[in-house]
């Protein structure tokens with residue numbers, strides 16, 4: 001087993017007992033430090049897939065290997081020491097009354113010393129731009145703030161693999177951008193990121209590869225450009241290319257390269273204007 005392969009996923013089928021929805025034929029590998037975007041319309045199965053990867057559903061047909069070990073055979077502690085999961089809905093995740101207790105829960109469970117825990121909580125709150133929120137009541141926070149507290153809980157643990165379910169949902173535009181930068185910083189430190197989103201515009205900022213789900217099936221898997229620039233095909237899955245790419249695509253062959261981000265577009269336009 002290649003030690004750089006963090007997750008090896010081969011799900012033939014997973015069905016809920018009380019629902020006809022099923023996930024089928026999902027096969028991919030995630031290597032250390034990679035960013036993977038799980039894209040798909042609402043109801044496509046993104047959350048279900050992430051929960052499977054976190055070992056929360058066990059009755060699937062197939063194999064999910066975390067660092068070479070079948071996830072069904074691992075104890076919760078073995079899973080969460082390596083991998084953190086940000087729930088789509090922070091209400092499902094947060095349980096304490098005040099912010100500090102929630103973020104400190106994982107580190108306490110790992111048996112860290114008091115000072116180390118306090119420092120980790122403080123640092124994590126800084127990373128999500130909620131400095132000084134330690135003693136705030138969680139129930140009074142907004143959805144976006146709850147989401148940030150939940151993310152801080154993972155950052156305090158510093159797991160190597162993060163499964164993030166719609167991490168920028170409910171965030172203001174500036175904070176959304178700052179979060180993308182935070183993800184890039186984590187990635188540069190070697191953290192492996194698997195991020196479910198339906199925000200195609202943000203994908204190119206953090207993802208090396210993309211998986212597209214449609215009605216529970218993996219319909220695409222691979223590098224960004226060959227997938228994100230196929231407007232017709234994406235429409236079948238209720239998706240589209242990143243907005244910034246659209247005007248460049250409509251100019252046909254006049255641009256050799258189609259940008260996926262605003263920054264790439266700026267470079268191309270500058271070249272064109274200055275040449």
Ligand SMILES: Nc1ncnc2c1ncn2[C@@H]1O[C@H](COP(=O)(O)OP(=O)(O)O)[C@@H](O)[C@H]1O
Nearest residue numbers: 016018019021041042043044045046047048049
């Ligand atoms: N706990 C559950 N029990 C039964 N069915 C569920 C449950 N969670 C999700 N589903 C089904 O799985 C489908 C896919 O949901 P989900 O994975 O949340 O999609 P997405 O995250 O892409 O919006 C839903 O339409 C629903 O039918």
Ligand SMILES: [Mg+2]
Nearest residue numbers: 046047048088
């Ligand atoms: Mg979801």
